[in-house]
Amino acid sequence: MSKKFTFDYDLIVIGSGPAGSAAATIAAREGKRVAIIEADTFGGDSPNWGDIPTNALLQAASLYDEARHGSRFGLRSNTLGYNYPSIRAWKELAVKRTGAGGNKKYYENQGVSPYVGLAHFLSPNEISVNRRHLSASNFLIATGAHWTIPEITGLQTIKYLTPRTILETIRPPKSLLIIGGDKAAVEIAQLMATFGTKVYMVEHSSHLLPNYDKEVGELMERVLGEQKGVMTLTQSKVVSVQKDGLSKRVIISRGGVEKLIRVDEILIANEKTPNVDLGLENAGVQFTADGITVNEHLQTSVKYIFAAGEVLGKYSSTHTALMESQTAANNILHREKIAPDYTANPEIIFTNPEIATVGLSEDECLKRKISIKKAIAPLSIVARSNTSDFRDGFVKIITDKKGIVLGASIVAPHAGEMVHELALAVKYGLTAYQVADTPHAFLSWSEAIRVAASKLS
Numbered sequence: 440m441s442k443k444f445t446f447d448y449d450l451i452v453i454g455s456g457p458a459g460s461a462a463a464t465i466a467a468r469e470g471k472r473v474a475i476i477e478a479d480t481f482g483g484d485s486p487n488w489g490d491i492p493t494n495a496l497l498q499a500a501s502l503y504d505e506a507r508h509g510s511r512f513g514l515r516s517n518t519l520g521y522n523y524p525s526i527r528a529w530k531e532l533a534v535k536r537t538g539a540g541g542n543k544k545y546y547e548n549q550g551v552s553p554y555v556g557l558a559h560f561l562s563p564n565e566i567s568v569n570r571r572h573l574s575a576s577n578f579l580i581a582t583g584a585h586w587t588i589p590e591i592t593g594l595q596t597i598k599y600l601t602p603r604t605i606l607e608t609i610r611p612p613k614s615l616l617i618i619g620g621d622k623a624a625v626e627i628a629q630l631m632a633t634f635g636t637k638v639y640m641v642e643h644s645s646h647l648l649p650n651y652d653k654e655v656g657e658l659m660e661r662v663l664g665e666q667k668g669v670m671t672l673t674q675s676k677v678v679s680v681q682k683d684g685l686s687k688r689v690i691i692s693r694g695g696v697e698k699l700i701r702v703d704e705i706l707i708a709n710e711k712t713p714n715v716d717l718g719l720e721n722a723g724v725q726f727t728a729d730g731i732t733v734n735e736h737l738q739t740s741v742k743y744i745f746a747a748g749e750v751l752g753k754y755s756s757t758h759t760a761l762m763e764s765q766t767a768a769n770n771i772l773h774r775e776k777i778a779p780d781y782t783a784n785p786e787i788i789f790t791n792p793e794i795a796t797v798g799l800s801e802d803e804c805l806k807r808k809i810s811i812k813k814a815i816a817p818l819s820i821v822a823r824s825n826t827s828d829f830r831d832g833f834v835k836i837i838t839d840k841k842g843i844v845l846g847a848s849i850v851a852p853h854a855g856e857m858v859h860e861l862a863l864a865v866k867y868g869l870t871a872y873q874v875a876d877t878p879h880a881f882l883s884w885s886e887a888i889r890v891a892a893s894k895l896s
């Protein structure tokens with residue numbers, strides 16, 4: 440009997456988020472016997488607790504915000520209001536329409552055997568799921584990550600929210616303190632502040648969005664502060680929390696000086712920890728608390744066990760998880776191995792204005808000792824800024840000394856769409872001159888890209 444028939448499956452995928460599902464369906468379509476194991480809700484974060492529900496709420500918030508400020512365009516909006524249960528119902532509809540959330544049947548229809556339960560490795564070829572043992576010749580670990588709960592005195596004694604649980608709150612709290620100032624924190628800060636919550640953000644770095652160029656974080660801090668009354672406390676940390684009747688007392692330390700803030704709710708949205716607690720030592724798979732170790736082909740230290748997505752501890756976006764899943768599927772199915780290409784990977788934050796980046800940031804260029812040229816075009820320079828009465832934003836482009844585009848950051852109303860032009864430039868090594876020389880339509884926000892690129896030509 441050939442080796443592959445000594446196992447129950449050709450491939451077992453652990454985790455049904457984007458990093459798991461793509462590979463499972465690709466392998467099943469190629470005729471492989473595939474199982475997928477999910478401990479919680481099928482579909483993972485993206486359709487259930489991340490991208491889709493958050494974006495649906497942000498869409499409602501953005502419309503509400505625009506309409507409320509419509510008087511400057513001659514609109515009457517004094518009586519405008521919202522009904523939060525209806526907004527939540529809209530979010531549920533958006534989630535349901537994706538068809539990916541909680542849909543076990545989807546996998547059966549794709550010829551994949553779904554199992555509900557926590558997978559745990561017993562040996563390099565065997566896992567247990569609900570006391571059942573399953574074996575396979577290949578594995579893909581796509582277990583994602585969970586919100587890291589910081590060590591703060593008193594935190595265990597109070598109820599706190601995460602970006603997942605805040606989606607289920609009956610109504611926006613009167614006041615909210617967010618621990619963290621990265622992507623999810625900034626999106627939720629704007630969302631809640633738009634619906635009237637008094638928001639505080641506590642971030643230990645010197646600016647919000649510490650992994651982005653500092654102009655981005657500084658602008659968002661100003662926008663959130665001036666327009667939404669969000670109070671950002673940078674270079675600060677939460678020292679202790681305590682229940683105080685229906686509210687919470689939070690002690691924050693900034694440069695050795697302590698400050699007391701009283702809030703209704705606390706949200707933990709600091710950083711994520713990869714889910715590596717699945718008996719990896721029994722399989723001989725190398726890992727650290729920061730994620731599973733893989734080579735360029737996404738193979739772990741055991742060559743037929745692959746890993747993809749947030750469990751690698753590097754990237755945190757659905758399209759990256761999908762790209763890695765497709766790469767892993769190819770490498771499981773075919774002799775010719777490929778590697779994921781991260782060079783032109785866009786990152787989008789769905790605030791208003793949106794934030795989008797691609798390629799290298801200025802800090803990364805510095806770390807890699809790459810000599811660069813850079814240019815910034817403020818949004819106010821383009822005609823669209825006048826007709827939209829919107830000025831908060833910019834396009835920043837970074838090139839190497841020869842003018843080849845290495846990276847870009849955009850803060851603009853449609854930055855998430857605009858960024859793909861610069862992703863193309865980064866991926867195919869185009870110069871700033873080639874970008875500037877491409878016609879950009881009058882009254883598009885993308886004119887700011889042409890202006891920034893022309894400064895580097």
Ligand SMILES: Cc1cc2nc3c(=O)[nH]c(=O)nc-3n(C[C@H](O)[C@H](O)[C@H](O)COP(=O)(O)OP(=O)(O)OC[C@H]3O[C@@H](n4cnc5c(N)ncnc54)[C@H](O)[C@@H]3O)c2cc1C
Binds near residue numbers: 480493558582755758
């Ligand atoms: C608020 C928020 C907004 C976001 N918005 C966006 C966005 O707009 N665009 C974007 O690209 N990305 C966004 N993201 C990020 C995106 O959702 C994640 O990067 C993506 O879901 C990661 O996919 P994954 O498959 O690696 O992990 P996950 O989606 O987390 O899936 C992992 C799955 O593995 C399961 N699992 C874990 N351990 C086991 C085990 N031992 N056995 C069985 N199953 C297990 C988990 O239950 C989970 O379902 C957002 C995230 C959040 C939180």
